[in-house]
């Protein structure tokens with residue numbers, strides 16, 4: 001009831017928990033941990049829940065995955081299907097496919113758990129992506145969190161691997177065609193491609209080893225590495241303490257929020273149940289990956305308009321966007337540039353994502369720790385770069401559905417493809433410019449609000465006959481938030497180094513710094529504010 | 545010992561600007577009390593809401609358990625599968641969701657919600673600790689002679705570098721002993737092998753192939769194989785058979801004898817990354833790969849006219865045997881499917 005209930009009421013429960021606590025502590029010294037972490041502060045913001053969604057959907061995946069391993073038979077040995085799905089009865093298929101059908105049609109709750117597992121995997125990938133975007137746009141990757149950015153990036157990649165290996169296990173027509181594409185993609189690699197494919201598939205494609213091999217990757221190796229990285233990720237979050245958004249009373253040297261015990265524990269713990277409950281509802285109501293409609297893998301049939309899981313889409317889109325005939329033979333060796341260029345482009349894109357914190361730190365030269373987040377508008381150039389990256393990804397992703405776009409909007413496939421090819425390069429440039437301009441415009445607006453208050457919509461006529469709008473004064477807290485002094489940078493001056501030289505790297509850095517910070521909107525200072533207040537006619541300050 | 549975080553002296557602030565004349569931080573806003581903090585009746589109401597969520601959860605868990613038995617799956621009846629899945633999913637989903645909503649409501653309305661402030665300290669350890677750590681590293685080096693005794697150090701590095709080698713080599717037997725580059729260059733097709741319908745395996749007479757029709761084709765003897773062996777061969781041997789008006793075919797002189805009366809056979813494995821090129825447009829004589837839309841023109845030896853593929857689909861030379869069945873003249877004369885490094889060797 002009262003806000004200061006820190007004094008616990010002594011009761012039965014209290015006595016019991018004391019006894020239990022001391023029993024455990026006597027044997028583990030766990031008290032140190034509770035003392036250290038029990039009242040650790042966590043700031044509250046909806047965008048901080050994206051990472052939690054990723055974590056909780058991963059836990060849901062683990063739990064449902066264990067159930068599935070109890071019934072799934074990861075073998076490509078051929079069997080005759082004898083289960084209760086009549087259209088496929090008597091058909092030859094792999095044991096993997098047959099047991100997937102059994103899970104779906106003969107085991108109560110089997111289909112539900114399969115679908116929950118699949119939905120949770122889609123959500124896991126989506127939440128990781130959004131979490132990365134949140135961290136990027138708010139500058140949460142800056143010192144001391146660069147390593148955690150890299151770990152998050154690795155988790156993003158591993159989530160793709162986990163998704164793809166799992167998708168391949170049922171050995172149905174769709175997953176088989178996905179593997180066929182991977183096989184062709186690998187074979188394009190110079191020197192090693194054929195051998196990697198050959199060893200991976202245990203001989204020629206498709207062979208009868210792959211499901212077993214992907215199974216151990218999917219249920220052991222990949223999740224173990226993911227768990228390990230999540231562990232390090234969270235340890236570092238504790239070590240650094242969470243970042244916070246700027247606001248009155250929030251500084252680089254403090255953290256404002258609510259303690260783990262009890263509020264954060266209740267909220268985060270409750271949120272786990274919300275996420276998993278939501279995924280169970282999805283799995284119970286919406287069908288996903290109905291492998292029985294596709295049938296067992298056969299190298300010959302395929303249906304038009306088939307789509308990979310959404311998170312693989314961007315890679316498939318890149319494959320589609322390469323123009324014809326990009327292959328040549330040199331010294332008798334085949335250079336499949338139509339595929340190698342995908343390795344190169346995707347590699348550069350991922351590399352830039354992974355290294356971004358270091359690039360930006362080099363440009364700013366800022367060696368301080370940053371715990372206050374940037375409002376995205378305050379880091380206009382970074383926001384523009386982020387928007388460009390999102391656009392690039394989005395175009396590649398849309399390209400994976402170029403055929404559906406064409407048929408749906410009655411356009412020619414050639415036209416759609418050429419449009420997307422151009423958009424892949426032009427789109428990011430436009431998104432950069434637009435996002436950066438919007439961010440700067442918002443900064444200008446904030447500056448106006450800080451100086452003159454917020455617009456009230458009331459127009460008054462002054463004695464001189466002049467019309468002005470009445471501005472309402474804003475409260476100090478909002479003003480402080482809008483100021484964001486902590487995200488203010490200026491371009492480097494190009495100065496010679498100690499030896500009096502201006503080298504290539506200095507020049508590059510100065511140029512990049514100009515690119516980043518030359519459009520700077522100066523935050524309001526106290527004297528400016530005083531001057532603005534002074535200028536105001538008294539009747540304007542009274543508002544209405 | 546603790547470093548100042550924002551002190552420009554202790555950490556370089558680079559091109560960041562430190563405001564010279566800033567407006568003062570007004571400090572934390574006052575705490576807002578909630579209705580549940582003031583009105584006991586609201587508080588009681590809130591705790592009833594929380595408890596209700598938890599009760600809903602219990603009811604749903606029990607309902608899910610009951611539903612498992614009451615609405616079982618009847619073999620071969622898809623309706624029962626759907627019903628069981630939906631009931632279990634919705635019940636378990638609501639059971640979990642209610643726990644979460646109850647906990648969140650509890651935290652939001654009943655738990656003490658004053659904002660607390662903690663201090664941050666620099667992430668790095670303090671100077672003294674750093675010195676000690678550096679000292680220990682130094683001792684480790686001096687006492688072992690790691691940098692001084694170059695011979696043993698370098699030998700150790702060499703030994704460590706070589707030790708994973710067997711692990712890599714041992715991966716060789718992931719696949720059989722054959723050379724993959726040889727396997728990729730041959731298929732089941734051979735002289736006299738009949739072209740048969742996919743998947744039934746019934747051979748095709750030239751007279752069956754009417755003008756404008758297309759057949760999905762496998763070698764007739766494919767169906768004698770089973771399991772992976774069959775799939776491996778099928779993955780390379782699938783063929784598309786089409787009959788065009790002979791005058792529509794712009795055949796190269798050296799391939800004139802590869803078709804029979806306007807009937808042509810091409811590999812069905814896309815030269816991009818290997819999907820089956822399954823769609824035939826009768827009007828335009830185009831073959832379309834559904835994976836990335838590579839398009840091949842049958843009239844011009846399946847050259848690529850659109851999409852990411854680089855090479856035409858390989859052609860299977862065909863003829864008819866004495867009984868009028870279509871047969872292969874030989875295997876493909878080039879590797880089928882996606883490109884690879886030693887394809888031309």
Ligand code: FES
Nearest residue numbers: 814816817833836
């Ligand atoms: S596999 Fe045919 S276009 Fe890519």
